[in-house]
Amino acid sequence: MTTKSAYLLADNVSPATVTNTSSLLRIIALALISGAAIASRLFAVINFESIIHEFDPWFNYRATRVLASQGFYAFWNWFDPTAWYPLGRVVGGTIYPGLMATSGVIYSVLHALNLPVDIRNICVLLAPGFSALTAWSTYMFTKEMKDESAGLLAAAFIGIVPGYISRSVAGSYDNEAIAIFLLMFTFFAWIKALKTGSAFFGTIAALFYFYMVAAWGMLSVFVFTLHKFSPRTLGGYAFITNMIPLHALALILMGRYSSRLYVGYSSWYAVGTLASMQVPFVGFQPVRTSEHMAALGVFGLLQIIAFAELVRSHVSSKQFQTLLFASVIGMGILGTLAIVGLTYKGWIAPWTGRFYSLWDTGYAKKYIPIIASVSEHQPTAWPSFFMDLQFLIFLFPAGVIMCFRQLRDEHVFVIIYAVVASYFAGVMVRLMLTLTPVVCVASAIAFSSLLDTYIDPTEPEIVEDSSTDVDAPQTEGSSNVAAPTPKKAKKAKDAAPLPSGPLSDIVSSVTAGSFKRGERPRGVFGLDTRLAVIVHAVGMLIFFVMHCTWVTANAYSSPSVVLSSQNPDGSQHIIDDFREAYYWLRQNTPEDAVVMSWWDYGYQIAGMADRPTLVDNNTWNNTHIATVGKAMSSSEEVAYPILRKHDVDYVLIIFGGLIGYSGDDINKFLWMVRIAQGVWPDEIQEPNYFTRTGEYRVDDAASATMKNSLMYKMSYYRFAELFGSNQAVDRVRGQQVPKTGPTLDYLDEAFTSENWIVRIYQVKKEDSLGRDLKSANAFAQGKKRKRTKPAPRRRAIQ
Amino acid sequence: MMERWRSGFSLILLALFVPSLVSAGHSFENTAIVRTVELGGALVHVTTTYAVKALEHSSKYTIALGGLEHEKTSWLEAKIKGRAGVLPLELVGTDPTSGVALYDVDLPETLKVGETAHVVVETTQTHATHPWPEVASQKDGQALKYLTDLLVISPYQTLVQRTKVKSPSPNIFSYTTPEEMSDFTLEDPVTKSGATLTYGPYKNIPPSSTEDFLNEKQKRITIHYAYDWPVLEVTKLKRSAEISHWGANLNIEDNIDLHNAGPALKGHFSRLEHQSQKFFGKPAPHMLPSISLHLPAGIHSVYYYDMIGNVSTSNLRTSPSVPKGSQSNQYSVLELRPRYPIFGGWNYSFTLGWDSPLKDSAGWDKKTGKWIVGVQVMTHVPGAVVNDAEVKIILPEGATDVDFYPPFPAIMNEFSTHITYLDTTGRPAITFHYKDLTHKHVGTIYVSYKVPFSAHLKKPMAVATALMSVFMLAFVWKRVDIRIQKHK
Numbered sequence A: 001m002t003t004k005s006a007y008l009l010a011d012n013v014s015p016a017t018v019t020n021t022s023s024l025l026r027i028i029a030l031a032l033i034s035g036a037a038i039a040s041r042l043f044a045v046i047n048f049e050s051i052i053h054e055f056d057p058w059f060n061y062r063a064t065r066v067l068a069s070q071g072f073y074a075f076w077n078w079f080d081p082t083a084w085y086p087l088g089r090v091v092g093g094t095i096y097p098g099l100m101a102t103s104g105v106i107y108s109v110l111h112a113l114n115l116p117v118d119i120r121n122i123c124v125l126l127a128p129g130f131s132a133l134t135a136w137s138t139y140m141f142t143k144e145m146k147d148e149s150a151g152l153l154a155a156a157f158i159g160i161v162p163g164y165i166s167r168s169v170a171g172s173y174d175n176e177a178i179a180i181f182l183l184m185f186t187f188f189a190w191i192k193a194l195k196t197g198s199a200f201f202g203t204i205a206a207l208f209y210f211y212m213v214a215a216w217g218m219l220s221v222f223v224f225t226l227h228k229f230s231p232r233t234l235g236g237y238a239f240i241t242n243m244i245p246l247h248a249l250a251l252i253l254m255g256r257y258s259s260r261l262y263v264g265y266s267s268w269y270a271v272g273t274l275a276s277m278q279v280p281f282v283g284f285q286p287v288r289t290s291e292h293m294a295a296l297g298v299f300g301l302l303q304i305i306a307f308a309e310l311v312r313s314h315v316s317s318k319q320f321q322t323l324l325f326a327s328v329i330g331m332g333i334l335g336t337l338a339i340v341g342l343t344y345k346g347w348i349a350p351w352t353g354r355f356y357s358l359w360d361t362g363y364a365k366k367y368i369p370i371i372a373s374v375s376e377h378q379p380t381a382w383p384s385f386f387m388d389l390q391f392l393i394f395l396f397p398a399g400v401i402m403c404f405r406q407l408r409d410e411h412v413f414v415i416i417y418a419v420v421a422s423y424f425a426g427v428m429v430r431l432m433l434t435l436t437p438v439v440c441v442a443s444a445i446a447f448s449s450l451l452d453t454y455i456d457p458t459e460p461e462i463v464e465d466s467s468t469d470v471d472a473p474q475t476e477g478s479s480n481v482a483a484p485t486p487k488k489a490k491k492a493k494d495a496a497p498l499p500s501g502p503l504s505d506i507v508s509s510v511t512a513g514s515f516k517r518g519e520r521p522r523g524v525f526g527l528d529t530r531l532a533v534i535v536h537a538v539g540m541l542i543f544f545v546m547h548c549t550w551v552t553a554n555a556y557s558s559p560s561v562v563l564s565s566q567n568p569d570g571s572q573h574i575i576d577d578f579r580e581a582y583y584w585l586r587q588n589t590p591e592d593a594v595v596m597s598w599w600d601y602g603y604q605i606a607g608m609a610d611r612p613t614l615v616d617n618n619t620w621n622n623t624h625i626a627t628v629g630k631a632m633s634s635s636e637e638v639a640y641p642i643l644r645k646h647d648v649d650y651v652l653i654i655f656g657g658l659i660g661y662s663g664d665d666i667n668k669f670l671w672m673v674r675i676a677q678g679v680w681p682d683e684i685q686e687p688n689y690f691t692r693t694g695e696y697r698v699d700d701a702a703s704a705t706m707k708n709s710l711m712y713k714m715s716y717y718r719f720a721e722l723f724g725s726n727q728a729v730d731r732v733r734g735q736q737v738p739k740t741g742p743t744l745d746y747l748d749e750a751f752t753s754e755n756w757i758v759r760i761y762q763v764k765k766e767d768s769l770g771r772d773l774k775s776a777n778a779f780a781q782g783k784k785r786k787r788t789k790p791a792p793r794r795r796a797i798q
Numbered sequence B: 001m002m003e004r005w006r007s008g009f010s011l012i013l014l015a016l017f018v019p020s021l022v023s024a025g026h027s028f029e030n031t032a033i034v035r036t037v038e039l040g041g042a043l044v045h046v047t048t049t050y051a052v053k054a055l056e057h058s059s060k061y062t063i064a065l066g067g068l069e070h071e072k073t074s075w076l077e078a079k080i081k082g083r084a085g086v087l088p089l090e091l092v093g094t095d096p097t098s099g100v101a102l103y104d105v106d107l108p109e110t111l112k113v114g115e116t117a118h119v120v121v122e123t124t125q126t127h128a129t130h131p132w133p134e135v136a137s138q139k140d141g142q143a144l145k146y147l148t149d150l151l152v153i154s155p156y157q158t159l160v161q162r163t164k165v166k167s168p169s170p171n172i173f174s175y176t177t178p179e180e181m182s183d184f185t186l187e188d189p190v191t192k193s194g195a196t197l198t199y200g201p202y203k204n205i206p207p208s209s210t211e212d213f214l215n216e217k218q219k220r221i222t223i224h225y226a227y228d229w230p231v232l233e234v235t236k237l238k239r240s241a242e243i244s245h246w247g248a249n250l251n252i253e254d255n256i257d258l259h260n261a262g263p264a265l266k267g268h269f270s271r272l273e274h275q276s277q278k279f280f281g282k283p284a285p286h287m288l289p290s291i292s293l294h295l296p297a298g299i300h301s302v303y304y305y306d307m308i309g310n311v312s313t314s315n316l317r318t319s320p321s322v323p324k325g326s327q328s329n330q331y332s333v334l335e336l337r338p339r340y341p342i343f344g345g346w347n348y349s350f351t352l353g354w355d356s357p358l359k360d361s362a363g364w365d366k367k368t369g370k371w372i373v374g375v376q377v378m379t380h381v382p383g384a385v386v387n388d389a390e391v392k393i394i395l396p397e398g399a400t401d402v403d404f405y406p407p408f409p410a411i412m413n414e415f416s417t418h419i420t421y422l423d424t425t426g427r428p429a430i431t432f433h434y435k436d437l438t439h440k441h442v443g444t445i446y447v448s449y450k451v452p453f454s455a456h457l458k459k460p461m462a463v464a465t466a467l468m469s470v471f472m473l474a475f476v477w478k479r480v481d482i483r484i485q486k487h488k
Helices: A015-040 A043-047 A056-070 A072-076 A098-112 A119-145 A148-160 A175-196 A199-215 A237-253 A259-276 A290-312 A317-345 A353-359 A363-367 A382-389 A392-406 A409-427 A429-455 A502-511 A526-554 A577-588 A599-609 A622-633 A636-645 A665-679 A704-708 A710-716 A773-780 A790-797 B002-017 B020-026 B067-072 B211-216 B271-279 B453-479
Strands: A563-566 A572-575 A594-596 A648-654 A747-752 A758-763 B028-038 B043-054 B058-065 B073-080 B089-094 B101-111 B116-126 B129-131 B143-149 B157-166 B172-175 B190-193 B196-205 B220-226 B232-244 B249-260 B291-296 B300-306 B314-317 B331-336 B347-357 B362-365 B370-376 B385-394 B400-405 B412-418 B427-437 B444-450
Touching: A015 A119, A015 A148, A015 A526, A043 A526, A056 A072, A056 A098, A056 A119, A056 A599, A072 A098, A098 A119, A098 A175, A098 A199, A119 A148, A119 A175, A119 A409, A119 A429, A148 A429, A148 A526, A175 A199, A175 A237, A175 A259, A175 A409, A175 A429, A199 A259, A237 A259, A237 A290, A237 A409, A259 A290, A290 A317, A382 A392, A382 A429, A392 A409, A392 A429, A409 A429, A429 A526, A577 A599, A577 A648, A577 A747, A577 A758, A577 B347, A599 A648, A622 A636, A622 A665, A622 A710, A636 A648, A636 A710, A636 A758, A648 A710, A665 A710, A704 A710, A710 A758, A747 B271, B043 B058, B058 B073, B058 B116, B067 B073, B067 B116, B067 B143, B073 B089, B073 B101, B073 B427, B101 B116, B172 B190, B249 B370, B291 B347, B300 B331, B331 B347, B370 B385, B385 B444, B400 B427, B427 B444
Parallel strands: A594 A648, B028 B157, B232 B385
Antiparallel strands: A563 A572, A648 A758, A747 A758, B028 B043, B043 B116, B058 B101, B073 B116, B089 B101, B129 B143, B143 B220, B157 B196, B172 B220, B190 B196, B232 B249, B249 B347, B291 B331, B300 B347, B314 B331, B362 B370, B370 B444, B385 B427, B400 B444, B412 B427
16 A cells, blocks of 8 residues: 655665564663662752651661561561550551562562562662653553553653653552552553453452552551541552452443453452452451442352353343343342341441442541641642643643543543543542553553544545545554554554444544545645644653653652751752651660650651651541540640640650751641640630630740640740840741740650750659649749648738 | 698799789789779770789799779780780689689890899770760760779789879779778878879789789779760671682771660750750760771772661771872771761761772782781771770682681681672681771781682683573573474
């Protein structure tokens, strides 16, 4: 076939050479993408150091160290007496061990090869390493959607897109680090199983599903995240559990049931569910709780349909209809009875609050303050979509609509995924992460269609009798997949026959404008148009890369354990107060000294200071947290018995007033009050902490309850003295602090870090003479006891 | 006959336990002994000069250290005054009851009767001082107490002796005035002038290393003085030196557990107090804000971290390597600041390491075909004593004929095998254990070994084999079709 060409192509190249070259180029491109994905995540290591970030990763890191040093069984049975003092925590049964197991395996393999890599470095670099794998699995997934070039684009996008980098920079050693790879690979295996009807790929999907269940405890998508609140909540794997059944259901409803679907789904569900139940933290949830009912229901439905298909192939259609009618009624009654019976017996619990939280994502937030207190549970602001996805967010809808053009089975998956993930990403900031992969896939499809169209050298023929040219409708058109170059030739057979549903007709007429016979031919003419579009497209890509680099470097690469500022000469100044204080605790306090702090710092104290803590980021026991909240928000006299009862030796608080670190405890204080109020509504009341006019203040105008609270006293103890004769100013609140600061009778200042960010107080033991500490302190300072009674008596004698 | 046998027997006994107690007593006479004690924090430096007159032909002079002194002395060196050579010393024995230790000094030449010599004995004492009062608040100063024997003991007759105690500041709070010294002096037994206390001169002291003398005449003196620098102890030092011929690199890593042995901080640490003291330029004397260490010249890739990561507060000034054999005394300076100021009783442990070119510290001996590598025993932390040190030198894989020459004998040496990056058989390693090291102990351990050429090739061969087998596996995997069902 000879067609007019916009520019010359070498035509004396053998097809084998083209295939080989393109596969080599693909491998090189993937390697470069992996390199870019890893490199862009190393900003944190280069700007700071190889350190574990944030809060939760510190626990994962600590658990991994136990796994690496003591072996898997010790880890499995690990009871941690230092967390949630004095309750302790059964760690092995309350975590998703996939992440730690992954690092543990890498650690053992490296050490077996005599490569003594430090476990910390493995943990730090795990997320970048897995991001390369994510890029690869996204490539595989997108390849199934369109072709290799779209796959490469998608891999490049996901490699550097900030929405994913935000949770996978070096050092953010969290479940998300490996979970996105597992998510994409499970989806790929599922699509592959669906396409080929292969039980092998179904089982692969199931195995990766199991891995994901074992890994992803953090992010629950369908069930709103109660994980911060209770350990018996679902992890992010619920996302897959529900995505795949939803896809299967959609296919059934679209009348696309096939034996491939049956084999793929059944093998995935049976193997995957059994495997996932092996994780102790999951247990029997997959057959009991409502979040998993969809998967089970679709599994049952598939069996029924398969059976019905079998019956239909054996009986006449008249009989079949009667049979269908009878069995639908019969099964409806049976099913209802079964659900009622099981619910009544308490074996399944489909109608709990969690069921509603499935639909009303604000449910948990409304009723449980501790969930609302986490910043990443806030709704997503519009700018953050652009911040995290840049131009992909505009291409994303285009890509989804492209999927309607062909609407093969796998395209239905992308569409469902896109809709569901968009909804949840709008609800909560952290769920942007699950949206990111599908955005990359859809955008890559759109973008590569654009490039395909404009790079394709085929000129539209200006002959009027295009009826003879059978190839034209396929080779031309704005979203052409199969260009007639040798490289793309084999793609043509890949494309399944176009399903001609009414919807896809509408969509294709809207998007592409079908090439109707007799009209003027449409297409791209000449080099200039091609160049104009391609240059702009490349420009967008370049800006995307610049944007990603900038966002990654500036917004997502701060370890938050170490803060950075600039010296007057422009050099970097490290503010290392957290580690200073934690290390002081580690080196200069008894090993069993119990440290009380707000729960945010629990994991860090356990990880860096290696001391028992009262509450930590696991937040499974609301009462315990409320106890800490109560101790912090009540006066010294009230707090002291609480502290003593819990064997607290040190109280650690974060105070940013001196250098303007806004994430400090005074700013979090109201949450402590609220959570304490939830348990002791009679003793702690939020309004008492505001001024009369309803303001939250720390200056002279602060309410008496506020000024007497332990938190306030610890934060501002001797703070005003630092300013000498000047007025002391809290630089976070921008308020002037009273000149005479609070005094402490029941606690002693034990350590204050360089910039006063971390302040540690020691809880005094009971006075050895049996006085209360207040009067003992007054005596020690040489103050006269206030003689309330003797004085009048003396006067009476006179 | 009986008599003779008995005396002979006792002589044998004496010879077994403290052989020179009697035999050495008459060969010399000390015309004068001057002891100078330079008080410090963790370390106390004592110089004793013996003016010696020979009464017999003899080349072995014996010095005695009291039990208290001997226990604290970690370094001992004898010289002839004005000469550079160090005299060989040999521990003759220790008296089990009094603890007196006797050392034989080999004089450079035999002294004839009536000839004189000046023997200078330098000792460094560790853990000889203790803080008093034992606790001090942030505003308080720091004072130490030093306890020692009044008289310098010697197995010989001494005509005159005096002890000078030099305190780092004239601020001496109290000192012992010995009483009942009429046997030895008629003047004041002690005089103070400025920062120096002089005990003596005491005259006509009989051979004093005997138990009777020690029980009757020896006295203890205590000096209580102000000391304005932190008293530092390195409770544990673990150094590992890894030699790599492939990388032409010597990596040295120190794990240091630092402890402030000054008075424990009374009450609590107030940052406000600390900052105002810093502002007014009067930091607490028992507080350690930073240390500056001298590291070898030519080092690179220096790292300083502790258990929870990199410590961001340090400055390094490197100097280029100096050619071997040159007398240039260059070094790199590392100013390191701990995460927090270290007050009395506080600990801080950290890791410090660096790489240096192997050629700076290694040489190839053509005659024997051996490599000789010198590794310093430790990095000196100024003013600190190292309680326990463990120096591990890791030789290249396949090194044979290992010999080592420590600058002073270790308490224990052990050989082990160290397996690290991609090793197959592991590397031979020697570990030296030391106690109570001071700045005097900063010596070099020389290790010599042979590395055959085949040992150099071991690692690349192993890696190449492993990679090759991976490729082979992949090759086989790609080419062999193990599917049961053939695709169309």
